[in-house]
Amino acid sequence: MDVPVPGAGVIGPAAPPKARIVLIGTGGTIAGRGASPVNTSAYDCSVLSVDQILDGLPAAASIADISAEQLFQCGSENFGNGQLLQLGKRISTLLKRDDVDGVVITHGTDTIDETAYFLHLTLKSTKPVVVVGAMRPPSALSSDGPLNLYNAIVVAASESAHGKGTLVVANDEIHTARDVAKTNTFKQEAFSSPYGPLGYIVEGKPVFYRLPARRHTVQSEWSIDEIDALPEVGILYAHGGMNDAMVRAMLDSGVKALIYAGTGNGNVATSVVASLVNARARGVHVVRGSRTGSGVVIRNAAQPDDRYDWLVTDDQVPHKARILMMLALTGKHCTRKLQNAFLTY
Incomplete structure (x- = not known):
């Protein structure tokens, strides 16, 4: 059995x-x-x-x-x-x-x-x-x-x-x-x-x-399915003894925006302020960032951003601020909307 x-x-x-x-x-x-x-x-x-x-x-x-x-x-x-x-x-x-x-x-x-x-x-x-x-x-x-x-x-x-x-x-x-x-x-x-x-x-x-x-x-407000081209955005790395030659070269290259990787809290040397103000007058957006790699760049602290119509990166590092700025420039944009992008994403 x-x-x-x-x-x-x-x-x-x-x-x-x-x-x-x-x-x-x-x-x-x-x-x-x-x-x-x-x-x-x-x-x-x-x-x-x-x-x-x-x-x-x-x-x-x-x-x-x-x-x-x-x-x-x-x-x-x-x-x-x-x-x-x-x-x-x-x-x-x-x-x-x-x-x-x-x-x-x-x-x-x-x-x-x-x-x-x-x-x-x-x-x-x-x-x-x-x-x-x-x-x-x-x-x-x-x-x-x-x-x-x-x-x-x-x-x-x-x-x-x-x-x-x-x-x-x-x-x-x-x-x-x-x-x-x-x-x-x-x-x-x-x-x-x-x-x-x-x-x-x-x-x-x-x-x-x-x-x-x-x-x-x-x-996100951006969809890859709707983007077929990206505007050129450049990065300038600040250093001691900097002059405005690189700013002028960047402008001549045809960029639509410029990320300025400044010292400290996005500080801008006096020797390049005029060139960056001129860049904005020519329609190129200027975004103050920091080369330190961390921390928040505070609007209207190191520079009078409202007066110059500049932007700040908030806490984003320069090379990734470039990515965000390229996307932000694909749609309708004004300074307020562009600045809000850095505070939102």
């Missing part, structure tokens, strides 16, 4: 379906290769395809159903407005599909914060978008690329990442695109946010501790 086996024939709950993630390759150190395992900073950039990178990370298949595509293959120092627009439009198309739950972009670290901020302000979706890079190529000892990519896919596949805008994942940290900046040339802990990361990846799971406070994505 057969003895019944406890639990025989009982079917447990089905495993939840895996998230469907699209991985977009654009090059960078995460796709690089060095001649030696100890070449952590000297190597060939943008050598490996996104498929090769993914093949080197078989554990990712347990997290999500991943499809990959190569959009660019270049170091991010070569990213221009054209690449920003092309990347943004491709991601927007993907996010509208019902069979896509999130997008991960492999990217060079040099301008990863600029690209991420652009996407943060222009994508109209609450689905997770994560930009990820590496400080060491896959060929190097202790390369951070594989774990960074694994973590990025984990975050993009997580329900907890929905509605938080574009994120940058690096060194076990999850940063909002609005705040993050690259702050070191070669160390693995190269990224930081002035108010700290949004969260961490702990034992393969994303844990969030705070939310982005400023408007983004579906709350």
Whole structure:
């Protein structure tokens, strides 16, 4: 006589379906290769395809159903407005599909914060978008690329990442695109946010501790689907002994706005004030920022901004203030509206 086996024939709950993630390759150190395992900073950039990178990370298949595509293959120092627009439009198309739950972009670290901020302000979706890079190529000892990519896919596949805008994942940290900046040339802990990361990846799971406070994505006034060109915005870096030659050269280049990365609280040397006042008289917007890397530039403090009709960056670093200013200039704008953009995003 057969003895019944406890639990025989009982079917447990089905495993939840895996998230469907699209991985977009654009090059960078995460796709690089060095001649030696100890070449952590000297190597060939943008050598490996996104498929090769993914093949080197078989554990990712347990997290999500991943499809990959190569959009660019270049170091991010070569990213221009054209690449920003092309990347943004491709991601927007993907996010509208019902069979896509999130997008991960492999990217060079040099301008990863600029690209991420652009996407943060222009994508109209609450689905997770994560930009990820590496400080060491896959060929190097202790390369951070594989774990960074694994973590990025984990975050993009997580329900907890929905509605938080574009994120940058690096060194076990999850940063909002609005705040993050690259702050070191070669160390693995190269990224930081002035108010700290949004969260961490702990034992393969994303844990969030705070939310982005400023408007983004579906709350933003800009949509990548409606932008086909971006105005030129330049950056001037202040230094001791500065004269107005660089201001004049910038104006001659045809920029529509100029971010002045001033000393301290956006201070402007007396030797260049007249040229910047003239720039505004010629229709070029002047935005006072700071080269310090953190802190708030206060309107009408270091300079009489109301009298000169200048703007201030609030707490945004100059290179990301440029991204915001380009977008702000795509629509109808006046000084009040432009200044409000820096206080809102």
